[in-house]
Amino acid sequence: MEKDANKSAELKLLISRILVYAILIFLAFLCLFFFYLMIINSSRSNAQLKTGFTIIPGGNFMKNFSNAWHDGSINIPTGMKNSFIVAICTALLTTYFSAMTAYGVYVYNFKLKNFVHIFILAIMMIPSQVSAVGFIQLAFKYNLTNKLWVLFVPSIAAPVVYFYMYQYLQATLPLEMVEAARIDGSSEFKIFNQIVLPIMKPAIAVQMIFSFVGSWNNYFMPSLLLNSADKKTVPIMIAQLRSADYSKFDMGKVYMLMLMAILPVMIIYIILSKSIIKGVTSGSVKG
Secondary structure, three states, X not given: OHHHHHHHHHHHHHHHHHHHHHHXXXXXXXXXXXXXXXXHHHOOOHHHHHOOOOOOOOXXXXXXXXXXXXXXXXXXXXXXXXXXXXXXXXXXXXHHHHHHHHHHHHHOOOOOHHHHHHHHHHHHOOOHHHHHHHHHHHHHHOOOOOOOHHHHHHHHOOHHHHHHHHHHHHHHOOHHHHHHHHHOOOOXXXXXXXXXXXXXHHHHHHHHHHHHHHHHOOOHHHHHHOOOHHHOOHHXXXXXXXXXXXXXXXXXHHHHHHHHHXXXXXXXXXXXXXXXXXXXXXXXXXX
């Protein structure tokens, strides 16, 4: 009877594992299939795309690349450069200053500590579109349009990133380490930059990729604040191509531009992937 019970338990465990792996394979297939489909579509001509769906690559990959890269209505190299500047500056400012704020609230004891923490969390509940209206009015009032720095300087204040960093510090940073560094004569900035930041590398990697992707794909704010052709970002250029005259509309070119827009994000993710996984697992468990 005991052997039968053990066999039954092992069979149930095997079935559950097979079911879990089947679900994971299915989800992975869904994620990769649409990316594969975009690569296929970027290799097909506009006429081929009108014929319908196919999983066989076309022969117009380089032609679509050349057409998109040399399109007269947009300047992709400039757009890629602008998007990269905004995205990387946003990622760096968001993670550094959010980590610094989280460190200050977590380590220091001051009278309004709990109020400051709750106030920052309350700001998380406010939709970004609500505050964007006032910010856009100020930008037009003080002639701050068509300036890339207007898009990334406000990222210094990021309540969501602060909250994640605060949770991560609670899980990984013992206050005794900070006290020991102070006793050794280290300054507060030296403690933060040379001791705390290395400990927070996984959390910083997680938030950097999220901030980079969010800024890279952002269309709302750049479309309202950037009107000059030499300041436009990639999402604006994709929208320009899609809104072109139907008689001149080239879906192959649009798919190629979308592929080029995704590649930098994939490269950043591959570079930070190990730290991202470590950061997610470490930050999810409070020690």
